[in-house]
Amino acid sequence: MSGAIREFDPASGDLAVGEVGFLRAFNESGLITSADVQVARRLSKLSDETAADEVLLAAALAVRAVRTGSICVALETIADLDPDPENPLPWPSTDAMVAALRVSSLVIGGRFGPLKPLALVDSDDGPLVYLRKYFEQEQTIRRILDGRAASRPPVDLARARAAIDDVFAPAAADDGGPDYDRQRAAAALAATSWTTVLVGGPGTGKTHTVARILGVLERVLGGGVRIGLCAPTGRAAAQLQASINDYDGLAAMPVAHTVHALLGIWRDGTVRHGPNNRLPYDVVVVDETSMLSVTAMSLLLAAVRDDTRLILVGDPHQLVSVEAGAVLTDLTDRALRSTATLPPGFADLADLGDSDFSSAEKAQLGGSVLTLTWGYRFGTVIASVAAAVNRGDADEVLRLIEQDCGDRIELVEPEALDDVRNDTVTWLSALRTAGAAGDARTAVTELGAYRVLCAHRDGRYGVGWWSRTIDSWRHAVRRSGPWPIGEPLLVTSTDKRVGIYNGDTGVVIADGGRGVSVAFDKHGEIVTLHPSQLADAMPAAAMTIHRSQGSQFDVVTVVLPPSESALLTRELLYTATTRARKRVRIVGKADWLRAAVDRRVARASGLRGEVTEWSPQVD
Numbered sequence: 001m002s003g004a005i006r007e008f009d010p011a012s013g014d015l016a017v018g019e020v021g022f023l024r025a026f027n028e029s030g031l032i033t034s035a036d037v038q039v040a041r042r043l044s045k046l047s048d049e050t051a052a053d054e055v056l057l058a059a060a061l062a063v064r065a066v067r068t069g070s071i072c073v074a075l076e077t078i079a080d081l082d083p084d085p086e087n088p089l090p091w092p093s094t095d096a097m098v099a100a101l102r103v104s105s106l107v108i109g110g111r112f113g114p115l116k117p118l119a120l121v122d123s124d125d126g127p128l129v130y131l132r133k134y135f136e137q138e139q140t141i142r143r144i145l146d147g148r149a150a151s152r153p154p155v156d157l158a159r160a161r162a163a164i165d166d167v168f169a170p171a172a173a174d175d176g177g178p179d180y181d182r183q184r185a186a187a188a189l190a191a192t193s194w195t196t197v198l199v200g201g202p203g204t205g206k207t208h209t210v211a212r213i214l215g216v217l218e219r220v221l222g223g224g225v226r227i228g229l230c231a232p233t234g235r236a237a238a239q240l241q242a243s244i245n246d247y248d249g250l251a252a253m254p255v256a257h258t259v260h261a262l263l264g265i266w267r268d269g270t271v272r273h274g275p276n277n278r279l280p281y282d283v284v285v286v287d288e289t290s291m292l293s294v295t296a297m298s299l300l301l302a303a304v305r306d307d308t309r310l311i312l313v314g315d316p317h318q319l320v321s322v323e324a325g326a327v328l329t330d331l332t333d334r335a336l337r338s339t340a341t342l343p344p345g346f347a348d349l350a351d352l353g354d355s356d357f358s359s360a361e362k363a364q365l366g367g368s369v370l371t372l373t374w375g376y377r378f379g380t381v382i383a384s385v386a387a388a389v390n391r392g393d394a395d396e397v398l399r400l401i402e403q404d405c406g407d408r409i410e411l412v413e414p415e416a417l418d419d420v421r422n423d424t425v426t427w428l429s430a431l432r433t434a435g436a437a438g439d440a441r442t443a444v445t446e447l448g449a450y451r452v453l454c455a456h457r458d459g460r461y462g463v464g465w466w467s468r469t470i471d472s473w474r475h476a477v478r479r480s481g482p483w484p485i486g487e488p489l490l491v492t493s494t495d496k497r498v499g500i501y502n503g504d505t506g507v508v509i510a511d512g513g514r515g516v517s518v519a520f521d522k523h524g525e526i527v528t529l530h531p532s533q534l535a536d537a538m539p540a541a542a543m544t545i546h547r548s549q550g551s552q553f554d555v556v557t558v559v560l561p562p563s564e565s566a567l568l569t570r571e572l573l574y575t576a577t578t579r580a581r582k583r584v585r586i587v588g589k590a591d592w593l594r595a596a597v598d599r600r601v602a603r604a605s606g607l608r609g610e611v612t613e614w615s616p617q618v619d
């Protein structure tokens, strides 16, 4: 099976010892691992039940679900998981699984009391099975957001209008901006709602808008407003902080933290802020919400006071959390079904006309979700391709690429690497020249000029292969010593003492007569450190698409893996393409591109619709 990339290799010996029955076939196929099987058996033992095969399979699949990023298993579509549909596994029917689960002590509790590690739930997508912990987290999110949506904050509308007019100057007739100002509408929504979900692609002005929303809320809520800013990673928090610092319309400058730091989550898992010790803020902003797991989101919501304005910001089309859940995507999908009316006063404050939002967007607005659509940063062809990727329109993606003739975007065969080589070597030469001259400013500017992005870490289409290939290309650029001058570096662990975060990139430069240092651009300020001050760093000429989230480069080479790769998804292609400010080259075949556009990250969850937990009849 050349070139095929599997999630699990059945030949790897990862088979549960002594498993002879029904689960063995699923384990052998690679769909579930021995660990999944063992957790299922353990749950069965703890529940004092010799569980039916259907129950064990459901439990193992629920464990697998969380391991692969889902919150639950949708029983009606489990056969879609079959790694080899030509030779299908012995799947039990949905009815048989539901019937077995309904009488299982894993679902309804046994004689040892209330331990019920699985939840069986009815939903619009049919029956779902959860590990109970994740069902409870999902229910926490649902309950709190529904509770917050059930009322609207009292607002002095005259004061809110004055604040919005003050912060959002009316657009000049010829400023080249959008016809209708959605950023202003976002401020109107935040002024009139307890929760605002502000979404949009890269460069649509999400953080620019958040700073101004805070300016409006300061004016509406009066002096001494306490603002909590947070993001899932230290690097994203630092970027949020820098954007807020750029805005001079705030009376007090709030400090951005990681979500973990804001909540006071300790290494041992204890959490300082929760339902019994809420966060002390009047406004809480969460940036890069797409990276938040269901666990982190439930902890955060439980810690936010009911009378706190909550603003969730992010891009729901980007790659999702590495842990379980795709909460932001679920919330934006869920809002599409909203029948709630718009907050009183919103239409007036937002100067809303009939055609400013589509009917789907109006439903989302009722559900407190507003999408920014005007791109302030990059070329229209890249934005159009990204939009077609999101719509799942592969024909249009290929048509746009062909029409553009390589001006802004092109697709090149995996073997046709001459141009990639030229671009990469030219970029590394420029880095080396700036680095050798000790010119930190030019070197860090060059760092943002180009990048090779891969889906995989390993294998022919991964960062490892590409890093080695790039090394072989640049003998002309002369690479020497452990810290070659001009080497772009990716930091892989955070060190707050020196202000460097996991995911930051720097470049090695000559440091007078003293050897070398690594230069970083910290929001316009140059910071240089000796390489020994970096706990962990790796070459960054090629990096994973996951790692590139939150960064943009002028020119990007995106290396697609073949269609068989489980990582090849619409979200991956969207995230990679939108890293480019000016030009993007996709290395791969048209079929691979189509496969990416056609495949969405499949993360089962019940959050998109309504759910009811199945409860046993009491006679």
Ligand SMILES: Nc1ncnc2c1ncn2[C@@H]1O[C@H](COP(=O)(O)OP(=O)(O)OP(=O)(O)O)[C@@H](O)[C@H]1O
Pocket (backbone or CB within 6 Å): 183, 200, 201, 202, 203, 204, 205, 206, 207, 208, 209, 315, 376, 377
């Ligand atoms: N209304 C506006 N008028 C002028 N410039 C704007 C406006 N909105 C955003 N910008 C500019 O556009 C650029 C992108 O904005 P911003 O960083 O807020 O976007 P974003 O959606 O947060 O992007 P990303 O998701 O990539 O962080 C910034 O330079 C910002 O100053």
